[in-house]
Amino acid sequence: MKEIVRVAAGQGFWGDDLDAPRRQVEGGQIDYLMLDYLAEVTMSILQKQRERDPSLGYARDFIGAMESILPAVLEKGVKVVANAGGVNPRACAEAVRSVGAQRRGSKLRIGVVTGDDLLGRLDDLMTHGHPLANMETGEPLSSVKDRVLSANAYIGSEPIVEALQGGANVVITGRSTDTALTMAPLRHEFGWGAESWDQLAAGIVAGHIIECGAQCSGGNCLYDWKSIPDLANVGYPLVEARADGTFVVTKHPGTGGRVSVPTISEQLVYEMGDPHSYITPDVIADFTTIRLAQDGENRVRVSGIKGKPPTDKLKVSVAYRAGFKAVGTLVYAWPEALEKAQAADRILRERLDRLGLKFDRVLTEFVGATATHGALAGERRDAPEVQLRFGVRGTDRAAVERFTREIAPLVLNGPPSVTGFAGGRPKVEEIVAYWPALVDKSVVKPKVEIIS
Amino acid sequence: MKVRLLDIAHARSGDKGDTANVGVIALQPKWYDVLDQFVTRTRVADHFRGMIEGEVERYELPNLNALNFLLHGALDGGGTLSLKTDAQGKVFSTALLRMVIDVPDAEAKRLALPAAK
Numbered sequence: 001m002k003e004i005v006r007v008a009a010g011q012g013f014w015g016d017d018l019d020a021p022r023r024q025v026e027g028g029q030i031d032y033l034m035l036d037y038l039a040e041v042t043m044s045i046l047q048k049q050r051e052r053d054p055s056l057g058y059a060r061d062f063i064g065a066m067e068s069i070l071p072a073v074l075e076k077g078v079k080v081v082a083n084a085g086g087v088n089p090r091a092c093a094e095a096v097r098s099v100g101a102q103r104r105g106s107k108l109r110i111g112v113v114t115g116d117d118l119l120g121r122l123d124d125l126m127t128h129g130h131p132l133a134n135m136e137t138g139e140p141l142s143s144v145k146d147r148v149l150s151a152n153a154y155i156g157s158e159p160i161v162e163a164l165q166g167g168a169n170v171v172i173t174g175r176s177t178d179t180a181l182t183m184a185p186l187r188h189e190f191g192w193g194a195e196s197w198d199q200l201a202a203g204i205v206a207g208h209i210i211e212c213g214a215q216c217s218g219g220n221c222l223y224d225w226k227s228i229p230d231l232a233n234v235g236y237p238l239v240e241a242r243a244d245g246t247f248v249v250t251k252h253p254g255t256g257g258r259v260s261v262p263t264i265s266e267q268l269v270y271e272m273g274d275p276h277s278y279i280t281p282d283v284i285a286d287f288t289t290i291r292l293a294q295d296g297e298n299r300v301r302v303s304g305i306k307g308k309p310p311t312d313k314l315k316v317s318v319a320y321r322a323g324f325k326a327v328g329t330l331v332y333a334w335p336e337a338l339e340k341a342q343a344a345d346r347i348l349r350e351r352l353d354r355l356g357l358k359f360d361r362v363l364t365e366f367v368g369a370t371a372t373h374g375a376l377a378g379e380r381r382d383a384p385e386v387q388l389r390f391g392v393r394g395t396d397r398a399a400v401e402r403f404t405r406e407i408a409p410l411v412l413n414g415p416p417s418v419t420g421f422a423g424g425r426p427k428v429e430e431i432v433a434y435w436p437a438l439v440d441k442s443v444v445k446p447k448v449e450i451i452s
Numbered sequence: 453m454k455v456r457l458l459d460i461a462h463a464r465s466g467d468k469g470d471t472a473n474v475g476v477i478a479l480q481p482k483w484y485d486v487l488d489q490f491v492t493r494t495r496v497a498d499h500f501r502g503m504i505e506g507e508v509e510r511y512e513l514p515n516l517n518a519l520n521f522l523l524h525g526a527l528d529g530g531g532t533l534s535l536k537t538d539a540q541g542k543v544f545s546t547a548l549l550r551m552v553i554d555v556p557d558a559e560a561k562r563l564a565l566p567a568a569k
Binding site: 040041095136220222223227262265266267269270271272274275276277287288289290291292304322325327361363365367371372373374375376391392430431433434436442 | 462463464465466467468469470473475477479484499502503511512513514515516517518520522528529530532533535536537538543545546547550
């Protein structure tokens with residue numbers, strides 16, 4: 001057994017730095033590269049792509065990443081774990097295989113994890129006593145069933161461990177939890193059992209820390225932000241883990257950013273609910289047991305983590321069509337920028353009323369004054385400019401479309417000192433909303449295949 | 453003495469559906485007790501009145517010198533439904549750090565807390 005296993009993060013979401021995976025495999029020694037591509041809404045975007053072309057539906061950035069890291073995978077033995085499979089892990093694996101096939105003597109063994117996709121099983125599940133009720137509102141899924149685009153269970157570390165045990169050096173999953181991508185390699189290497197609660201929880205905490213990429217190593221860090229060096233060359237994080245569940249978070253030498261107790265603390269509280277119960281399919285981690293200590297420059301030691309048995313449910317993420325929205329903006333300049341923007345808002349609302357347009361929601365924000373901090377921002381009477389940001393949402397596409405034609409006229413027939421409309425009419429966007437639910441673990445059966 | 457949270461804490465926020473979370477972390481371990489004592493659930497609910505529609509929950513993480521607040525109904529429906537600039541609650545963090553708390557002078561002096569300007 002290795003004494004220390006290094007897992008590096010190379011992607012915090014689909015759209016993250018394209019070059020980060022390569023820099024992680026070339027910048028220093030690592031054993032695993034984990035790449036997280038899936039946010040809540042990503043699955044529905046991928047589902048739409050697969051509807052148009054059955055060979056798509058996965059995170060295509062991953063194929064470029066694989067090309068750039070292939071030498072490291074083949075020559076240095078770095079293994080890759082990614083949830084890039086989206087709603088079509090097999091097609092993703094096929095695409096990776098053809099990248100590998102371009103190199104002679106390539107020894108790619110691709111593990112493909114499926115079984116998270118519940119879209120084709122929804123009717124069956126609902127008629128067999130699984131209402132998939134919305135966790136926030138309690139409504140049964142039947143109320144939006146005809147508008148569902150994708151439905152995936154968040155699956156845990158076990159199938160990834162199985163793929164690694166089967167000799168895979170690239171593991172592609174669909175909707176795995178983000179944290180499992182880090183925990184599974186550690187569980188595999190150290191042979192942690194299914195009831196090694198503290199170690200499994202430690203693996204989950206390691207995953208939580210690095211799953212957002214550079215957001216734990218100096219990116220988006222408020223603490224002393226001006227002193228964080230060289231974010232242009234920010235080092236993405238990696239963990240050096242031991243069999244007892246302790247680990248050090250660090251980054252490659254010669255990179256920018258910072259790994260310190262404050263940068264890690266900020267990431268630990270990110271998107272946190274009840275810190276006593278960070279629920280995953282494998283274990284419930286208790287974030288109130290985490291101990292952090294600086295362990296040299298850009299090294300933070302993490303220890304003390306406790307875990308307890310998980311529930312018998314898995315979280316399910318359902319995406320469904322939920323109407324349309326459009327947001328239009330105009331910029332008003334000094335003097336009295338805010339008053340001008342407020343007057344334009346009143347005029348626009350009156351015109352929309354007169355047109356008889358009905359929306360579920362109309363929201364006005366004044367960017368530069370109160371958009372993000374509301375009344376807490378205080379009076380900004382002398383602002384050099386204020387952006388009027390006007391949004392509508394509704395189920396009637398035609399009404400939303402009509403609204404988009406009401407912004408531009410204000411330039412000539414509304415309050416003065418207005419600019420910033422060069423982008424043209426706002427775009428009507430179809431809303432794909434997210435429906436969180438739970439399902440019995442027993443009905444989700446992950447499958448693992450190895451493709452050589 | 454009046455103390456502004458920005459001068460004694462840092463913070464990060466994020467989302468879960470229509471709920472924003474704000475984790476607020478003391479800049480010095482000895483200041484955690486001040487956060488614990490004065491940044492109460494009610495105080496935070498008052499601070500965000502008019503900005504959020506639901507309840508506020510508070511959790512303590514003394515191990516990280518941090519408090520975690522859940523602000524329900526903060527994101528205009530959340531995620532893709534939201535029409536807000538800050539649909540994912542990313543900057544509720546600094547909005548909370550605008551809070552000014554009243555700390556008894558003796559305690560403020562003992563802990564060397566910076567006074568709000």
